[in-house]
């Protein structure tokens with residue numbers, strides 16, 4: 001079926017050099033695009049005839065349309081125009097300002113939402129098949145696959161971008177390598193998620209440690225943690241809120257908490273000139289007190305303060321003074337005030353690490369701050385499948401092939417080839433890979449920091 005119609009009216013000329021954007025792939029003679037996804041939840045499949053296919057495959061941002069008309073198909077201008085008309089924004093025009101400005105994502109999406117021919121509803125829920133295969137609680141897996149994907153979730157299987165290791169295993173290796181922990185005694189993990197991180201960490205350390213406890217507040221996740229860790233005798237689950245629990249009963253040698261503290265409460269600071277004590281929320285009053293207690297720098301009136309994260313450090317300080325090393329990671333910046341990040345169903349706040357450093361020092365602890373990418377030795381030069389390509393590829397896999405979805409992992413081309421097979425992958429055109437340093441895979445470790453706390457002795 002050849003759906004392209006000649007109804008283009010914009011000023012596209014033979015001199016333009018279109019580039020098929022990420023978010024559009026061509027497989028066989030079918031073009032899949034995902035430009036409408038965010039706004040209307042649909043993807044579009046269009047069948048191209050051979051002439052259109054040849055032209056589309058030559059749109060690399062370097063070939064001018066005139067060049068294609070001479071060398072590929074004399075109707076190149078009509079074909080590109082028709083595609084541009086049907087999917088505004090499907091091409092980039094490198095170096096051409098007019099087109100860059102005109103082809104806005106939003107415009108494309110709103111036009112797309114009025115279309116119907118060839119549209120297919122996107123599945124947005126996670127693949128339950130995947131869950132059954134992995135023996136996970138569907139709810140827990142789905143939460144991390146779809147809603148709050150963590151870096152550790154994306155690296156729960158050995159990945160090339162993490163030197164062939166899993167996140168949990170690499171963490172255990174690196175803390176030992178850096179001399180931060182000797183690999184013995186008891187481990188306490190705060191906020192264990194699916195339990196994958198613990199499983200991988202334990203696989204690396206179970207021969208030398210005495211016990212591994214996860215302290216977590218969520219009953220849904222408790223089930224998943226128990227299921228993942230039932231093979232390890234050393235495992236113990238503590239069902240508690242880390243901001244209330246009495247830690248004095250524990251004496252861990254290593255404490256870890258990965259991507260948890262952004263879940264904790266925030267308060268606003270610097271508002272006392274504007275509002276009376278009574279008018280302020282309790283969190284705002286507590287936050288203001290912390291600013292005063294630790295002499296924290298406030299950059300703007302009303303800025304947020306990571307109240308819960310600071311409180312956790314205060315609560316863990318006695319364990320660290322007693323000899324534990326604490327490894328706490330989260331996304332944020334060194335000096336940037338916390339920003340609200342809305343996720344499906346709840347909000348999180350990025351961490352202002354300068355405040356956590358200041359508080360830890362004031363509590364008499366030895367503190368170090370690392371980029372997560374450096375500490376865990378991610379290979380930031382590796383090229384991994386970008387988000388639009390991942391989404392569109394998955395859409396295509398689900399709607400056109402009798403195969404389960406690709407898991408949300410970082411995928412290098414070699415890993416994808418192994419997963420999908422050489423023949424299949426080589427029949428797909430325009431999958432894009434970008435370096436780990438861009439927000440290329442769903443999350444980049446570049447935006448995360450690791451805070452390490454030790455006693456001064």
Ligand SMILES: C[S@@+](CC[C@H](N)C(=O)[O-])C[C@H]1O[C@@H](n2cnc3c(N)ncnc32)[C@H](O)[C@@H]1O
Nearest residue numbers: 150152191192193216217218241242258259260
């Ligand atoms: C974003 S998940 C991170 C999970 C895991 N560490 C990972 O890397 O995937 C946050 C985890 O912290 C837990 N959590 C949130 N608030 C908590 C609290 N106040 N006390 C204990 N656990 C909490 C959640 O139940 C969840 O397991």
